Amino acid sequence: MSEQPLFKVTIDNITIEVPAGTTILNAARKIGGEVAPPAMCYYSKLEGSGGKCRTCLVEVSKGSEKDPRPMPKLVASCRTTVMDGMEVKNITSEKVIDARNGVVEFLLINHPLDCPVCDQAGECHLQDLSYNHGKESTRFEFQKRTFKKHDLGPYIQLHMTRCILCYRCVFTADQLTGKREHGVLDRGDHAEIATFIEKSLDNEFIGNVIDVCPVGALTDKTFRFKNRVWFLKPMDAHRDCPTCSGKVTLWNRGDEVYRVTARKDQWGEVEDWICNTCRFEKKNTGDWVIEGPRLIDRHSVIAQGHYAGSIGMHQPKETFEAVHNGRKPKLLMDIHSVSNVNRPEITLSKLDRPAHSTDFKPNQD
Numbered sequence: 090m091s092e093q094p095l096f097k098v099t100i101d102n103i104t105i106e107v108p109a110g111t112t113i114l115n116a117a118r119k120i121g122g123e124v125a126p127p128a129m130c131y132y133s134k135l136e137g138s139g140g141k142c143r144t145c146l147v148e149v150s151k152g153s154e155k156d157p158r159p160m161p162k163l164v165a166s167c168r169t170t171v172m173d174g175m176e177v178k179n180i181t182s183e184k185v186i187d188a189r190n191g192v193v194e195f196l197l198i199n200h201p202l203d204c205p206v207c208d209q210a211g212e213c214h215l216q217d218l219s220y221n222h223g224k225e226s227t228r229f230e231f232q233k234r235t236f237k238k239h240d241l242g243p244y245i246q247l248h249m250t251r252c253i254l255c256y257r258c259v260f261t262a263d264q265l266t267g268k269r270e271h272g273v274l275d276r277g278d279h280a281e282i283a284t285f286i287e288k289s290l291d292n293e294f295i296g297n298v299i300d301v302c303p304v305g306a307l308t309d310k311t312f313r314f315k316n317r318v319w320f321l322k323p324m325d326a327h328r329d330c331p332t333c334s335g336k337v338t339l340w341n342r343g344d345e346v347y348r349v350t351a352r353k354d355q356w357g358e359v360e361d362w363i364c365n366t367c368r369f370e371k372k373n374t375g376d377w378v379i380e381g382p383r384l385i386d387r388h389s390v391i392a393q394g395h396y397a398g399s400i401g402m403h404q405p406k407e408t409f410e411a412v413h414n415g416r417k418p419k420l421l422m423d424i425h426s427v428s429n430v431n432r433p434e435i436t437l438s439k440l441d442r443p444a445h446s447t448d449f450k451p452n453q454d
């Protein structure tokens with residue numbers, strides 16, 4: 090195959106050369122840092138992904154050397170390839186920031202405020218986006234979408250209300266399991282991950298849908314409500330697995346393995362797909378050869394926790410009444426009675442030690 094010519098592209102005033110056919114998003118990722126637009130649906134390892142969520146919109150202020158006219162509208166950087174001499178604005182464009190704020194507001198229209206009870210909290214891309222681009226209140230006055238519950242078996246929990254319809258899990262099931270068993274049914278605000286997801290569940294690699302889901306719509310039932318990710322210590326480990334590479338990240342507390350995930354790169358993408366046996370059934374440290382602590386970005390809430398020391402009975406000073414000039418909340422929910430996950434005789438907030446899996450009821454749906 091002949092070598093691709095190199096195109097010069099300038100993104101946020103930084104010029105690099107990339108092979109023709111590279112998307113703006115991947116060119117920006119080569120520069121790295123803030124210059125790389127956020128991506129909620131694009132996934133470099135999944136063919137056909139991208140073009141769904143619009144979080145990666147950028148402004149093309151110069152089309153190319155040959156045709157320097159700017160593009161009239163913002164474009165999805167994951168689906169637009171670079172041209173020679175192209176100039177792109179991401180964080181340096183007010184239009185982009187404004188549009189991204191709008192996209193985040195749209196994504197949150199139907200997304201429930203589940204973060205306090207959602208297992209994805211702390212590693213949720215939508216949560217990160219909301220911190221950077223979200224509004225402090227909502228303008229949406231209507232009822233959010235509701236769905237019939239689907240039981241996906243003992244390993245995977247589907248919360249359709251949290252789904253942002255990025256299609257990543259559909260591509261994962263399609264491309265890893267070799268047969269398309271689930272998809273997105275209906276369109277508009279009726280669109281949902283199809284019931285036929287149940288049919289792909291017998292595949293050894295289907296657990297990877299949990300890792301690709303950018304929000305908490307697909308989570309690991311064997312880890313559900315057991316701990317918060319920022320209290321766990323991620324360790325790189327491997328085992329001799331006949332099915333997959335066996336290279337994983339263990340999420341430990343002391344000697345207890347709370348969950349097993351694939352290793353993820355700096356863009357939050359899986360490095361090597363792992364099998365269900367490694368992910369769900371090898372929960373003893375003895376099953377693994379520990380390589381050492383996983384390097385976590387220092388900006389991540391997981392790095393902030395530093396595993397120990399931050400756990401304890403510090404009552405927050407910023408109570409509802411304190412920040413609302415003495416006004417009492419209209420409704421107070423006891424999260425323990427609502428979520429019903431801990432053993433009834435145990436009040437989690439009264440424990441003078443970290444909570445362990447034995448404090449929770451087994452196999453919560």
Ligand code: SF4
Nearest residue numbers: 252253255256258302
């Ligand atoms: S369940 Fe998750 S991965 Fe699948 S479409 Fe919804 S948000 Fe994307």
Ligand code: FES
Nearest residue numbers: 140142143145167
């Ligand atoms: S990442 Fe480009 S549209 Fe979703």
